Amino acid sequence: MTEATQTRPNPQPTTQIELHYQVAMPQPTTHLFEVSLQVKGWQSAFLDLKMPVWTPGSYLVREYSRHIQDFEAYSANPATPLLWQKLAKNHWQINTAPLSEITIRYRVFANDLTVRTNHLDATHGYFNGAALFFWIPGLEQQAMQVTIAPPTADWQIATPLPAVPGQANTFWAKDFDTLVDSPFEIGQQQQYDFEVLGKPHQFVVWGHGNLEPDRLIADTQKIIATEAELFGGLPYDRYLFLLHLSAQGFGGLEHKDSCTLNYPRLGFRAEDRYHRFMQLVAHEFFHLWNVKRIRPKALEVFDYEAENYTPSLWFSEGTTSFYDLILPFRAGIYGVRDYFKALSQEITRYLVTPGRQVQPLGESSFDAWIKLYRRDANSDNSQISYYLKGEMVSLLLDLVIRAKSDNGRSLDDVMRLMWQKFGQDEIGFTPEQLQSVIESIAETDLSEFFQRYLHSTAELPFDEYLAPFGLCLQPKDTSDQPPFLGLTVKSEAGRDMVKFVEINSPAQQAGIDTDDELLAIDGLRVKADQLSDRLKDYKPGDTLSITVFHQDLLQTYPVTLTAPRPTRYEVTAIAHPSPQQQILLEGWLGVSWEAIVA
Secondary structure: OOOOOOOOOOOOOHHHOEEEEEEEOOOHHHOEEEEEEEEEOOOOOEEEEEOOOOEOOEOOOOOHHHHEEEEEEEEOOOOOEOOEEEEEOOEEEEEOOOOOEEEEEEEEEOEOOOOOOOEEOOOEEEEOHHHOOOEOOOOOOOOEEEEEEOOOOOOEEEOOOOEOOOOOOEEEEOOHHHHHOOOEEEEOOEEEEEEEOOEEEEEEEEOOOOOOHHHHHHHHHHHHHHHHHHHOOOOOOOEEEEEEEEOOOOEEEEOOOEEEEEEEOOOOOOHHHHHHHHHHHHHHHHOOOEOOOEOEHHHOOOOOOOOOOOOOHHHHHHHHHHHHHHHHHHOOOOOHHHHHHHHHHHHHHHHOOHHHHOOOHHHHHHHHHOOOOOOOOOHHHHOOOHHHHHHHHHHHHHHHHHHHHOOOOOHHHHHHHHHHHHHOOOOOEOHHHHHHHHHHHHOOOOHHHHHHHHOOOOOOOHHHHHHHHOEEEEEOOOOOOOOEOOEEEEEEOOEEEEEEEOOOOHHHHHOOOOOOEEEEEOOEEOOHHHHHHHHOOOOOOOEEEEEEEEOOEEEEEEEEOEOOOOOOEEEEEOOOOOHHHHHHHHHHHOOOHHHHHO
């Protein structure tokens, strides 16, 4: 069911059914949510329940049902156990004849602190609907209530769902999609209320760190206002930011009226790390338009049981990544030099990933379900992120549209037209429709562009697209770099382990493999943090001996080094720009040429 024309079965009138979930957590340290579902008005001999295998916004089958335990079903009056059986990994069937009221109880183990899973401990409970709740096939459009039973009275409840008047800790979802799209944060939290364009917003923060709430709120207001200006308003009545301050986590998951963010608790003082957080905020907030409302046809109606394939995640995620760099700049959170620095870092990440020469961008999107979230030692050699290359392609599209129209049009106009044609009414777009919209704004045929940069592994010609703006891409001088070996080595528990071997590199050609333990170069012990300096004692063309443990066998390989490779690229201004180049650059970024090159 990945197309909008496919409808779900509807075995009985939904108006006769009442669905009410209760979520309790009486012993949070067990990491077990205790969930019950009360079904009233049931009329069939069997009740089928299914658990989603993935959640929208995170394109991997995560098998949420693997965390379910202690499943039980009862008649309501009297409370008698019912027969049930499991028909598939995520499918339970209960014998309900001739009952009209059924109660289902089960526990969900929750000890995975990410934005797309569930986490329960002594300080809070967090859950996503897809990872906690069943749906009843045929009743996906049925409204339902959710009541939360906190373990203590001082635990607060935050969710984008509206509260049910007169019922304590009870919330209402108009259908199952809405329930899945509405995370809950319950526990000891800090709440910060603010307004933008007359609409209420709230930050709910779990955890402690060096976050400065006043600065966070002021800059978030700028992000919201800047994005609202791009799209012409805010398509919600209230918006909720859930922020988890964790030890080392990083990530975000978008929802229509909320988002969940996970960020290192001490990651807000250093300017570059704070900027990275504001980029995360800009990214997830941008998704309330691009992905949650402007979404590919394959995601117009979610199939929660299987992969939903689309080649267009490059636009859904990659274009959003393009905007998460430039929107904080437009909002005045950082300057043009910070923007160029961030852009240069992204281009560098792209150009040092050998997988860009193996996997086309459209294939990267289509294969997200089996590759992006399932990285292994060969991933960088064999694939490219649709976030990263999609960001690069979006940059080129913005530049070509601006250059052809003297900044009269841009990728902003593409986003606005996609919003008008598809987002406002939540009509899924096809790849052909997306290309047509982009071409209508660019006023040119982009068939060759799409073929080369979405459907082949042709290199992206950055300089060609930067040149009209008086910019170029410069590799960092390699004179202080060691000869190229092609290894990434990290220390783990006192051992120096090979974590990555670049394809066709001297190390790979010699036979060195991932998970080898690096021991010595030319008979002298070498540690991971010494490798770069040791290699500087050699020059390209030199052959050295590298000794490793390979599967506990002592091996020594002759390796011939090659010339150093750039490890950093910078977007920089050319020496003598023409007046037209200066005008185009100033029109693009809204700052003077002198401010850019000063």
